[in-house]
Amino acid sequence: MEIDLPDVVAEVTAAFNRYEKALTTNDVAVLDETFRVDPRTIRYGASEILYGHDEIAAFRAARSPAGLARTISKTVITAYGRDCAVASTLFHRATLPGKVGRQMQTWVKFPDGWRVVAAHVSVIDEKDVWKKPQEKKKGKK
Numbered sequence: 001m002e003i004d005l006p007d008v009v010a011e012v013t014a015a016f017n018r019y020e021k022a023l024t025t026n027d028v029a030v031l032d033e034t035f036r037v038d039p040r041t042i043r044y045g046a047s048e049i050l051y052g053h054d055e056i057a058a059f060r061a062a063r064s065p066a067g068l069a070r071t072i073s074k075t076v077i078t079a080y081g082r083d084c085a086v087a088s089t090l091f092h093r094a095t096l097p098g099k100v101g102r103q104m105q106t107w108v109k110f111p112d113g114w115r116v117v118a119a120h121v122s123v124i125d126e127k128d129v130w131k132k133p134q135e136k137k138k139g140k141k
Contacts (some may be wrong), residue, residue: 001081008079012107015114016077016087018106026065032057036108036115043119046101067095083109100126 022030030130032053035041039052043059075089084107091101104117131132 001023003081004079005082007080008076008085011109012035012077012079012114015107016075016105019116021071024068026068028060028065031060034116035119036110036117038117039137041117043116043121045121046123056083067093069093070101085114096123097128099123 008081019034021027022034026043035043035053035056037053037120039054041053041056043050043056043058049058050059070091070093072089072091075087077085077087077111087103087105087107089103093102101121103121104119105116107114107118108140109115
């Protein structure tokens, strides 16, 4: 299996960026299109457990459009062959001071394009993030 074929990583990166823009602008149509229409599609969110595209779409339709702005960092997109990839990123929101969000998505290429088939979003206290011992020492002065 070939890992990180440049053209595949570019395709998934474009799909990921499209999703990110839709997420922060509350473009529900693009958000719904991004997730595979299938009862086996899963999204575990910060406060929701959603099974199937219908539940995911219902959540998106009911969600408040306020407070969606965020900055992302440490985004890693890894492609496995030509039809599967994983996107991982961290995010911060001004509305969640002292917290760091984590998002992981499994993307699969179907005849109609790249779709998320599984996603997990969680938010934790930044102070509780594990650090390598040398990083802990750097932070103490």
